[in-house]
Amino acid sequence: xxxxxxxxxxxxxxxxxxxxxxxxxxxxxxxxxxxxxxxxxxxxxxxxxxxxxxxxxxxxxxxxxxxxxxxxxxxxxxxxxxxxxxxxxxxxxxxxxxxxxxxxxxxxxxxxxxxxxxxxxxxxxxxxxxxxxxxxxxxxxxxxxxxxxxxxxxxxxxxxxxxxxxxxxxxxxxxxxxxxxxxxxxxxxxxxxxxxxxxxxxxxxxxxxxxxxxxxxxxxxxxxxxxxxxxxxxxxxxxxxxxxxxxxxxxxxxxxxxxxxxxxxxxxxxxxxxxxxxxxxxxxxxxxxxxxxxxxxxxxxxxxxxxxxxxxxxxxxxxxxxxxxxxxxxxxxxxxxxxxxxxxxxxxxxxxxxxxxxxxxxxxxxx
Numbered sequence: 001x002x003x004x005x006x007x008x009x010x011x012x013x014x015x016x017x018x019x020x021x022x023x024x025x026x027x028x029x030x031x032x033x034x035x036x037x038x039x040x041x042x043x044x045x046x047x048x049x050x051x052x053x054x055x056x057x058x059x060x061x062x063x064x065x066x067x068x069x070x071x072x073x074x075x076x077x078x079x080x081x082x083x084x085x086x087x088x089x090x091x092x093x094x095x096x097x098x099x100x101x102x103x104x105x106x107x108x109x110x111x112x113x114x115x116x117x118x119x120x121x122x123x124x125x126x127x128x129x130x131x132x133x134x135x136x137x138x139x140x141x142x143x144x145x146x147x148x149x150x151x152x153x154x155x156x157x158x159x160x161x162x163x164x165x166x167x168x169x170x171x172x173x174x175x176x177x178x179x180x181x182x183x184x185x186x187x188x189x190x191x192x193x194x195x196x197x198x199x200x201x202x203x204x205x206x207x208x209x210x211x212x213x214x215x216x217x218x219x220x221x222x223x224x225x226x227x228x229x230x231x232x233x234x235x236x237x238x239x240x241x242x243x244x245x246x247x248x249x250x251x252x253x254x255x256x257x258x259x260x261x262x263x264x265x266x267x268x269x270x271x272x273x274x275x276x277x278x279x280x281x282x283x284x285x286x287x288x289x290x291x292x293x294x295x296x297x298x299x300x301x302x303x304x305x306x307x308x309x310x311x312x313x314x315x316x317x318x319x320x321x322x323x324x325x326x327x328x329x330x331x332x333x334x335x336x337x338x339x340x341x342x343x344x345x346x347x348x349x350x351x352x353x354x355x356x357x358x359x360x361x362x363x364x365x366x367x
Contacts, residue, residue, distance in 0.1 A: 017080065017081040017082075017192040018080040018081045018192070019080045019081075019189055019190060019191055019192065020077075020078045020079035020080030020081070020082055020084070020087070020189070020190035020192075021057060021059070021077065021078055021079070021080075021185075021188060021189065021190060022133075022184055022185025022187075022188050022189065022190055023077060023086055023089075023091055023133070023160070023181070023182075023183045023184050023185060024129075024130065024132060024133025024136060024183050024184055024185030024188060025049065025051060025057065025133075025136070025185055025188035025189070026059065026075045026077045026091040027091050027093055027129070027133055027137065027158050027183050028049050028133060028136040028137050028140055028188070029047050029048075029049050029057075029059040029075055030059075030061075030073040030074060030075050030091055030092060030093035030158075031073075031093040031095060031137045031140060031141065031156055032047050032049055032140040032141075032144065033047040033059075033061055033064065033073035033075075033093075034064075034070070034071040034072055034073040034093050034094065034095040035071070035095045035140070035141055035144050035154065036144060037064065037066070037071040037073070038070060038071050038095060038097070039144060039148045039150065043061060043064040043071075043073070044061070045060065045061060046058050046059060046060045046061060047059055047061065047073075049136070049140060049188075050139075051136075051187060051188035051189065052132070052136070052186070052187055052188060053187055053188075053189075055188070055189065057188075059075050060075070060076075061073055061074070061075065062074045062075055062076050062090065063090075063092070067094060067096070068096075069096045069097055070094060070095050070096030070097060070155075071094075071095055072092060072093065072094040072095070073092070073093055074090050074091065074092040074093075075090075075091050075092075076088060076089070076090060076091075077089045077090075077091050079190045080190055080192055081192045082190045082191070082192040084190060085166050085169045085170060085181075086160070086166060086181060089160050089161065089162070089163070089166065089181075090160065090161040091158070091159075091160055092109065092158070092159040092160070092161070093156060093157070093158055093159075094109065094156075094157040094159070095154055095155070095156055095157075096154065096155045096157075097153065097154065097155075098153040098154050098155045099153060100151070100153055101151075101153060102153050103152070103153060104137070104138055104141055104152060104153070104154050104156060105154070105155050105156065106126075106127050106129050106134060106137075106156050106157075106158070107127055107155060107156065107157040107158075108127030108128065108129070108157070108158070108179065108180070109157040109158055109159030109160075110159045110160070110161070110163065110164075110180070111159055111160035111161060111162060111163020111164055111166075111167075111179075111180040111181060112127055112128060112129065112158050112159060112160055112163055112179070112180045112181060112182075112183060113127075113128040113163075113167060113172055113177040113178055113179045113180040113181060113182055114126070114127055114128060114177070114178060114179050115127075115128055115176060115177055116176045116177070116178050117175065117176025117208055117211065117212060117238075118208075118211040118212070119176075119204070119207040119208035119209070119210060119211030119212065120175065120176075120177075120204060120207065120208065127158070127183075128172070128177045128180070128181070128182040128183065129158055129182070129183040130182060130183060130184050130185070132185060132186045133183045133184065133185055136188065137156060138152075141154055141156075158183055160180060160181050163180035163181040164179060164180045166180075166181055167179075167180050167181045171201060171205070171242060174205065174208075174237050174238060174240070175201075175204060175205060175208050176208060176238075184197075195246065198244060198246060199246055199249045201242075202219075202241060202242075202243055202246060202249050202250050202253065203249070203253050205238075205241045205242070206241060206250070206253055206254055206257060208238060209238050209239055209241070209258070210257055210258035210259075212238055213258075214236070214238055214239045214258070215258055215259060215260040215261065216233065216235065216239055216259070216260060216261035216262070216263070217239050217240075217241055217254070217259060217261075217262060217263070218230075218233060218235055218239060218240055218241065218262075218263035218264070218265055219241045219243035219247065219250040219251075219263070219264050219265070220240060220241070220242060220243065220264075220265045220266065221243065221244060221245065221247075221265070221266035221267065221270045221281060222244070222266070222267070224267075224356060224358060224359075224360050225265040225266045225267065225354070225356050225360075226240050226242060226265070227360060228265065228354070228356040228360040228361075228362070229263060229265035229354055229356075231360075232265075232354060232362065233263060244281075245270070245280055245281040245282040245285075246279075246280065246281075247264065247274055247279055247280075247281055248279025248280060248343070249279075250264075251264075251279070251340055251343045251344055252343060254344065254346075255344060255345055255346055256346065259346070259349050260348075260349060260350065261349065261350045261351075261352075262340075262344065262346075262349050262350070262351050262352075263351075263352050263353070263354060264336065264340060264352075264353050264354070265353075265354040265355075265356065266281075266354075266355065266356070267317075267355065267356060267357070267358070268316055268317060268320050268329055268332065268355050268357070268363060268364075269288055269315065269316035269317055271332055271333060271336050271353060271355050271364075272288050272292070272293060272316050272332050272336075273286050273287070273288055274336040274339060274340070274353075275292075275332050275333075275335035275336040275339060276288075276289055276292055276339075277339055279343070288315070288316040290310070290311065290313055290316075290319060291311075293310070293313075293316060293319050293328070293332075294307060294310050294311055294319070296328055296331050296332065296335075297310055297319075297323060297326065297328060299331070300323075300326040300327065300328060300331060301326070302323070302326060306322055306323075306324075309322050310322050310323075320363075327364065328364075329355045329363035329364025330363075330364040330365070330366065331364070332355065332364060333353040333354070333355050333364040333365060333366035334353075334366040336353045336366070337351055337352070337353045337366040337367075340353065350367070351367070352365065352366060352367035353365070353366045353367075
């Protein structure tokens with residue numbers, strides 16, 4: 001549900017990077033600490049939980065206290081070596097006894113968002129506490145209730161200090177999550193520089209767009225191309241999908257969806273990779289084939305010194321600068337269009353590929 005709006009450049013070696021804990025795992029540990037205090041009358045210095053895959057991390061408690069008809073506990077989130085916007089955030093759970101037979105209810109405290117648009121796994125009006133963390137919290141509550149032979153009728157409120165400000169660095173508002181961050185985490189573990197969270201956010205962005213009745217979406221590789229394609233097609237924010245390097249994840253997920261029109265926008269180098277058939281456009285996982293671009297120059301009539309210099313080009317953009325007035329960007333856009341059509345497998349959808357330079361100017365457009 002969140003893409004962190006920070007540098008996601010993958011380091012050369014990830015083997016030594018330290019894993020961390022999701023907001024969902026931290027909230028679960030805080031819930032367990034607070035409910036244990038209600039049942040025993042005292043807090044421990046730390047609390048351990050069992051994650052969905054069996055890991056049993058321990059969390060130190062940062063703040064604790066008893067409140068009217070309940071207790072509260074706070075944990076400092078440790079995201080390990082991942083550049084997570086919530087690293088160091090204070091995750092607080094306030095647990096209060098609820099009405100008999102009401103079960104467990106979840107509430108958004110300060111800094112936790114509320115769902116305002118359809119298309120996500122949570123209903124409109126629900127606190128942005130994802131289903132997996134809810135299940136984790138329910139499990140620890142029921143476990144403690146069984147041990148202490150009591151009911152599990154509780155009101156659980158999750159808060160994140162400065163969460164609303166931190167949410168400005170995420171895509172939450174575009175997904176219709178307002179007022180703060182989301183409580184996330186399927187496994188409870190943050191793997192540094194993981195692609196899974198970004199791809200999940202791409203999928204959810206498509207779902208929200210479809211639920212809003214949007215029939216034309218545009219995937220962009222970065223902010224410049226996103227702003228440019230917004231202006232080109234007069235698109236609203238929810239139609240814009242920040243796909244980054246994960247073109248394949250967006251294209252494949254968009255099959256058989258609500259779409260009538262589908263656009264991919266990016267710079268010359270990344271769209272050149274797509275034209276070659278690469279679906280992951282990251283520099284560490286795919287590269288531009290200069291020979292491929294030279295062959296296109298030949299098709300366009302380039303000869304002699306232009307081809308000789310192009311063959312020695314260190315990058316796609318260096319080759320582009322040698323092309324002069326030859327419409328290589330247009331040609332690459334059409335090659336990419338053919339690849340996207342093959343993958344999308346939706347013949348009735350109108351496709352277009354837009355290539356922009358770093359100033360946001362349109363270089364090539366295939367439609």
